[in-house]
Amino acid sequence: MDERKVNPTVKAVLEFGPILGFFIAYLWLKDRVFTIAGTEYDGFIVVTAGFIPIFLLCMGLLWRLTGHLSKMQVVTAVLIVVFGGLSVWFNDPKFFKMKPTIIYILFGGALGIGLLQGRSYLQYVMDGVMPLTDEGWMILTRRITLFFLALAVLNELIWRTMSEETWVYFKTFGLTAAIFLFFMFQGKLFNEHGTDKEEDGAG
Numbered sequence: 001m002d003e004r005k006v007n008p009t010v011k012a013v014l015e016f017g018p019i020l021g022f023f024i025a026y027l028w029l030k031d032r033v034f035t036i037a038g039t040e041y042d043g044f045i046v047v048t049a050g051f052i053p054i055f056l057l058c059m060g061l062l063w064r065l066t067g068h069l070s071k072m073q074v075v076t077a078v079l080i081v082v083f084g085g086l087s088v089w090f091n092d093p094k095f096f097k098m099k100p101t102i103i104y105i106l107f108g109g110a111l112g113i114g115l116l117q118g119r120s121y122l123q124y125v126m127d128g129v130m131p132l133t134d135e136g137w138m139i140l141t142r143r144i145t146l147f148f149l150a151l152a153v154l155n156e157l158i159w160r161t162m163s164e165e166t167w168v169y170f171k172t173f174g175l176t177a178a179i180f181l182f183f184m185f186q187g188k189l190f191n192e193h194g195t196d197k198e199e200d201g202a203g
Helices: 008-029 043-068 071-090 096-117 122-126 134-159 164-184 189-192 195-202
Strands: 031-036 039-042
Touching: 008 031, 008 164, 031 043, 039 043, 043 071, 071 096, 096 122, 096 134, 096 164, 122 134, 134 164, 134 189
Parallel strands: none
Antiparallel strands: 031 039
16 A cells, blocks of 8 residues: 655654653653552653553554554564563563664664675665665665664663663664764765666666
8 A cells, every 4th residue: 555645744743752752751750759559660661651552642643644654663663562561561661771772683683684685675665765776775775784783782882881861862862863864974875876866867
């Protein structure tokens, strides 16, 4: 099914709203402790418990409006439910903090398997989004594979060695900024291997 067009602002709110909401709620509740059914939960666990249904609701609305969810969005939703649920169930934030690590290892590993087979799985997923030559896709895939694995290592280092609040800032803003900067520095690759340029020249 083709993806239906939706207002870009609405799409952005559904995609990024839950993450921003998690950040704001964490800053508000981080120093509070809640006693529920005789068990004490700190603010991070309570915010995580609230984040899971809100994220799933937003993904459901996005799917309803567009008729499409990417494989990355589906896998991310599953991991949020699993690792967020484990954090709430065991009253231990480490499971949720490990989630980005698992996501980046899974996608980096999948792309790496494709590279070993001489294929760019990234091209299959994003060919219509970024028109590149086959060589360009292979180069970009190698770079993104290493980038994902580097983010996995970085996430582990930050949540294991730094404060919880530092990790929340990193998760909310650091990862997004890192991805933005990564693609910004791929300008030369897109210029040299973009197929649009070749089509224009042929015309």
